[in-house]
Amino acid sequence: MPCLVLHYRAGEPLAPDPPDLVRLPAPAHLPTGPDGSPVPPAADRIEDVRARLRDPAAARDILDLDGFHPRVQDVVLNTPGARELLTNLADYADLPAGPRRIAIGCAGGRHRASGLTELLAR
Known part of the structure; x- marks a missing residue:
């Protein structure tokens, strides 16, 4: 079942919506509204993991790496709560209601966002 999974941060427009499972090569940036707050992406489910998962960048050996790197994915996956979130997102993506955009x-x-996106895409 096709599923769009993207990672984002506030600042600039998102990439166009592709038809199948996509792992964006770089963070997408959200446009901001008139009050300066980010406009959420058009998605069936939005997960802001800032409060949910601690920032793995504290692990100094991954600062220059991104979520495509297996070391970053390992650190993210071993962050408390990450496995449960990943399982929940995978279950959501597999619902029979049709394509999902997460x-x-x-x-x-x-x-965090790009590492989870890569792990979910597997």
């Missing part, structure tokens, strides 16, 4: 966001978009 947006996963965090502060910088390089570690």
Whole structure:
């Protein structure tokens, strides 16, 4: 079943919606509204993981890496609560109601959001 999974952060427009499962190569940036707050992406489910998962960038050895790197994915996956969230997102993506668009966001978009996106895409 097709599913769009993207990671995002506030600032600039999102990439166009592709038809099948997509792992965006870089963080998408959200446009901001008149009050300066980010406009949420058009998605069936939006997960802002800033408060849910601690920032793995505290692990100094991954600062220069992104979510495509297996080391970052390992650190993210071993963050308390990440496995449960990943299982929940995978179950949601597999619902029979049709294609799902899931947006996963965090502060910088390089570690938590992109790492979860890559793990979910598997």
